[in-house]
Amino acid sequence: MRLTRHLNIRQLTSAASRDFEFMSYMISKATSVNKALDEAVPLCEPVLKIRKAMRYTLLSGGKRVRPMLCLASCEVVGGQESTAMSAACAVEMIHASSLIQDDLPCMDDDSLRRGKPTNHKVFGEGISILTADALIALAVKKLATSTSLGVSPERVLQAVLEMAKAVGTEGLVAGQEADLAGEGVSLEEDKAGLEHLEFIHIHKTAALLEAAAVIGAIIGGGSDEEIERLRRYARCMGLMFQVVDDVLDVTKSSEELGKTAGKDLVAGKLTYPRVMGVEKSREYAEKLNREARGHLEGFDSIKVVPLMSLADYIVNRQN
Amino acid sequence: MRLTRHLNIRQLTSAASRDFEFMSYMISKATSVNKALDEAVPLCEPVLKIRKAMRYTLLSGGKRVRPMLCLASCEVVGGQESTAMSAACAVEMIHASSLIQDDLPCMDDDSLRRGKPTNHKVFGEGISILTADALIALAVKKLATSTSLGVSPERVLQAVLEMAKAVGTEGLVAGQEADLAGEGVSLEEDKAGLEHLEFIHIHKTAALLEAAAVIGAIIGGGSDEEIERLRRYARCMGLMFQVVDDVLDVTKSSEELGKTAGKDLVAGKLTYPRVMGVEKSREYAEKLNREARGHLEGFDSIKVVPLMSLADYIVNRQN
Numbered sequence: 001m002r003l004t005r006h007l008n009i010r011q012l013t014s015a016a017s018r019d020f021e022f023m024s025y026m027i028s029k030a031t032s033v034n035k036a037l038d039e040a041v042p043l044c045e046p047v048l049k050i051r052k053a054m055r056y057t058l059l060s061g062g063k064r065v066r067p068m069l070c071l072a073s074c075e076v077v078g079g080q081e082s083t084a085m086s087a088a089c090a091v092e093m094i095h096a097s098s099l100i101q102d103d104l105p106c107m108d109d110d111s112l113r114r115g116k117p118t119n120h121k122v123f124g125e126g127i128s129i130l131t132a133d134a135l136i137a138l139a140v141k142k143l144a145t146s147t148s149l150g151v152s153p154e155r156v157l158q159a160v161l162e163m164a165k166a167v168g169t170e171g172l173v174a175g176q177e178a179d180l181a182g183e184g185v186s187l188e189e190d191k192a193g194l195e196h197l198e199f200i201h202i203h204k205t206a207a208l209l210e211a212a213a214v215i216g217a218i219i220g221g222g223s224d225e226e227i228e229r230l231r232r233y234a235r236c237m238g239l240m241f242q243v244v245d246d247v248l249d250v251t252k253s254s255e256e257l258g259k260t261a262g263k264d265l266v267a268g269k270l271t272y273p274r275v276m277g278v279e280k281s282r283e284y285a286e287k288l289n290r291e292a293r294g295h296l297e298g299f300d301s302i303k304v305v306p307l308m309s310l311a312d313y314i315v316n317r318q319n
Numbered sequence: 320m321r322l323t324r325h326l327n328i329r330q331l332t333s334a335a336s337r338d339f340e341f342m343s344y345m346i347s348k349a350t351s352v353n354k355a356l357d358e359a360v361p362l363c364e365p366v367l368k369i370r371k372a373m374r375y376t377l378l379s380g381g382k383r384v385r386p387m388l389c390l391a392s393c394e395v396v397g398g399q400e401s402t403a404m405s406a407a408c409a410v411e412m413i414h415a416s417s418l419i420q421d422d423l424p425c426m427d428d429d430s431l432r433r434g435k436p437t438n439h440k441v442f443g444e445g446i447s448i449l450t451a452d453a454l455i456a457l458a459v460k461k462l463a464t465s466t467s468l469g470v471s472p473e474r475v476l477q478a479v480l481e482m483a484k485a486v487g488t489e490g491l492v493a494g495q496e497a498d499l500a501g502e503g504v505s506l507e508e509d510k511a512g513l514e515h516l517e518f519i520h521i522h523k524t525a526a527l528l529e530a531a532a533v534i535g536a537i538i539g540g541g542s543d544e545e546i547e548r549l550r551r552y553a554r555c556m557g558l559m560f561q562v563v564d565d566v567l568d569v570t571k572s573s574e575e576l577g578k579t580a581g582k583d584l585v586a587g588k589l590t591y592p593r594v595m596g597v598e599k600s601r602e603y604a605e606k607l608n609r610e611a612r613g614h615l616e617g618f619d620s621i622k623v624v625p626l627m628s629l630a631d632y633i634v635n636r637q638n
Contacts (some may be wrong), residue, residue, distance in 0.1 A: 046518070050488055050496050101452070106444035125425035126499050129448060130492040133420070136452065137487030140459055144479050153472035160463050160479060168456030169369055173449040177369050180445050199365070 022309035029071055030064040032081070036089050040142060053123040053131040054138070058096045060114050065314070066091045069209060069237070070216035072306040073230050076299050079220025083149045086142045087159060087219050091212045093139035094163065097132040098172050098208070104128065107180065110263065136167060143215070151219050159215045166211035175204025182270045193270045198239070200270070205245075206238020213237075229295050233307065236292035241314050243285040246271040247278055248319065256319055289315045341628035348390055349383040351400070355408050359461060372442040372450040373457070377415045379433050384633070385410045388528060388556070389535035391625040392549050395618050398539025402468045406478060406538050409458040410531045413482065416454035417491050417527070419447050426499065427586070434577040455486060462534070470538050478534045485530035494523025501589045512589045517558070519589070524564075525557020532556075548614050552626065555611035560633050562604040565590040566597055567638065575638055608634045 041054050067088035074084035103110040103118040104125060111121050120128035143163055146156045165171055178200045213234035217227045249264045250273050264271045272281040292311045296304050360373050386407035393403035422429040422437040423444060430440050439447035462482055465475045484490055497519045532553035536546045568583045569592050583590045591600040611630045615623050 046493065048488060048493055048496055050492055054488075101448060104445075104448070106448065126423075127496065129420060129423070129425065130495055133451075133455065134487045134492045136455055137483045137490075137492070141480060141483040141487065144476050144483065147476065153476050156476060157463050157466065157472050157479075160476075161460060164456045164460040164463065168453045168460065169367055169373075171456075173369055173453045173456070174365065174367055176449055177367055177446065 022306070022313060025306055025309070026063075026068060026313070029068045029081075032085065033064045033067040033071075033088055033092065034059065036085050037092060040089050040093075040138065049123060049127050050131050050134050053119055053127050054096075054135055056122060057100055057113075057119050057131070058093065058135070060116060062092070062095075062114065064092065065241075065310070066095050066209060066212040068306075069234065069310065070212040070219075072310065073213040073216030073222075073234075074220030076230070076303045076307060077217050077220040077222030077226050078303075079216075079222075083146070083151060084216050084219045086146050086149060087215050088212075090139040090143040090163065091208065091215065093135045093142070094167060094172075094211075095208060097135035097139070098176075100128050100132045100135075102176065107176065108263070108267070139163065146219060155218050155221070159218045162211050162214050162218065166207045171203055171207035171211070175200050175202070175207065179204060179269070193275045197270045197272065197275060201239055201242040202235070205242045206235050209238040209241065210234040226299075229298070233292050233295035233311075236288045236295065237311060237314060240285050240288035240292065240311070243272045243281055243288065244315060244317060246273055247281050247285070248317075249273075250278065252319065285315050341625070341632060344625055344628070345382075345387060345632070348387045348400075351404065352383045352386040352390075352407055352411065353378065355404050356411060359408050359412075359457065368442060368446050369450050369453050372438055372446050373415075373454055375441060376419055376432075376438050376450070377412065377454070379435055381411070381414075381433065383411065384560075384629070385414050385528060385531040387625075388553065388629065389531040391629065392532040392535030392541075392553075393539030395549070395615075395622045395626060396536050396539040396541030396545050397622075398535075398541075402465070402470060403535050403538045405461045405465045405468060406534050407531075409462040409482065410527065410534065412454045412458035412461070413486060413491075413530075414527060416451040416458070417495075419451045419454075421495065423447065426495065427582070429579055429582065431573065431577075431579050458482065465538060474537050474540075478537045481530050481533050481537065485526045490522055490526035490530070494519050494521070494526065498523055498588070512594045516589045516591065516594060520558055520561040521554070524561045525554050528557040528560065529553040545618075548617070552611050552614035552630075555607045555614065556630060556633060559604050559607035559611065559630070562591045562600050562607065563634060563636060565592055566600050566604070567636075568592075569597065571638065577638060604634050 037058055038055075041051060041058060043051055043055070070088040070091050071081050071084050074087075075081060099113060100119045102108050103113055104120055110118055112118065119131060123131065140160065140163065143160055144156060146159070147153055167173065178196065182196055182200060210231055213230040214227055217230045222230070246264065249262060249271065264274075272284065276284065289311050293308055296307055299307075356377055357374075360370060360377060362370055362374070389407040389410050390400050390403050393406075394400060418432060419438045421427050422432055423439055429437055431437065438450065442450070459479065459482065462479055463475060465478070466472055486492065497515065501515055501519060529550055532549040533546055536549045541549070565583065568581060568590065573579050573581075583593075591603065595603065608630050612627055615626055618626075
């Protein structure tokens, strides 16, 4: 398994950027991540609904963008994929936890996610809330045990702090509070809406993508300067990710997205298309892509290819 | 402030166990903890409802049993109170987070806690759920920054792992799942109920008290053997705490408790009085107290006094 992955990476990185078989790389990474996630939440004793509920959302076939970002950031600073695998899984657990919470009746009240009923529709609200906690706790545990992969305790603690920051009042929860407050905003307020919108997305989406990249770079042994460059790259990626998400919400069907389309419009949410229109939103995403790629200048030209390609992938994604 | 506390401790520990002015000690510790908690969640920019909601529950005047247990465990292995203060605050944040969740409509659906409306009654369910997350994230952050107090990164990581264990499927969330499942259990099932009941309380109550003591001992520089003895002591304390809680629920009024009395009976919950009667429950609590104190044998006879007294305090508490 290890050998196959290593061969793939070597084959891929020997090609020039434009020829880079990014989808093979994504699939290879996603396969490794899915296997590690499956092993991280075994259905062991005592039998708990929570474990089933954790697996239900965690193994429901996401694109694994965050773990890939974590692994690729580890590799771009000279680290090994295997060293960052626990950290990559941890980041995906935090993401899964936030998805479960976002879908709750008292939040976005959503019934469809990745083409399946949402977690609380299957397990009930009480179990879902506990499942979100359990995923956060397991993420901390997985990340904290990275010392067994040869990472120094100092670096692991630094990574734990980055993760805590991404979850708390400097990250996800602040974004979700602003998102809840932003629903039903009238059109008169749209002029001042862009600032509010960026606050939401910097906290709700960009913070965890940033943590994914930064944690990967910390675990991989990156210098402070390398870590900060990857932080800025990931922050651009985070905003871009959300601009594209907003555009897809108004231009695609539920079937194409695997989740309820047009829900932002129904909820009266602030979105980029609403504030600046669909065309300007697309241009803004392109601008962020150029900025993101700019922050990668100076890294090894071969090793940086996956991160460059990931930016293109996100700006061009169709679901 | 430091000097006063030190004088108090010296004055107190110079007396024999039976004369120990435990309440002064408790108040002194609670005062230090309240000050540290107040500073840990400032109402800074950006203005968030979540920060207000965190402070609402965190600073609502609990007895601070868990932080005290953490600080006293640090001191009994030779550490300083100040070294364990961040850890003690972290443990109380986890506790506050679990209280907020337990009171939610989809959990115990409670409207009164410590004589005040519960968190979701004041801030709404969405904000309350985010607040619980924010408290967990801040707890991890506070604990992880204990290195700035001179604790080695290895020990801090070990403490972080203990905390993650207490929150996740080996602790609080497993206990809460079993608690939810235990409601409405018929009387026929009561014979097999004791095992289920102990599972709930070992996970829901004892796990965090255990973490409080163990984290204190880790941060204080305790040996593996000292850490394990404090773990066993705290586990007995945890069960005892819950036996007493169950007895109080059926023997005291809401006014005396500062929370809704008799609610376990109404919810059809498994409790010790229901399984073994009030008198046997009291005897069981006394037995656990003797066991808890037994695990403290071998520690410095002066330094151990607060932990001995805490066991007596918990078994005799009236609210």
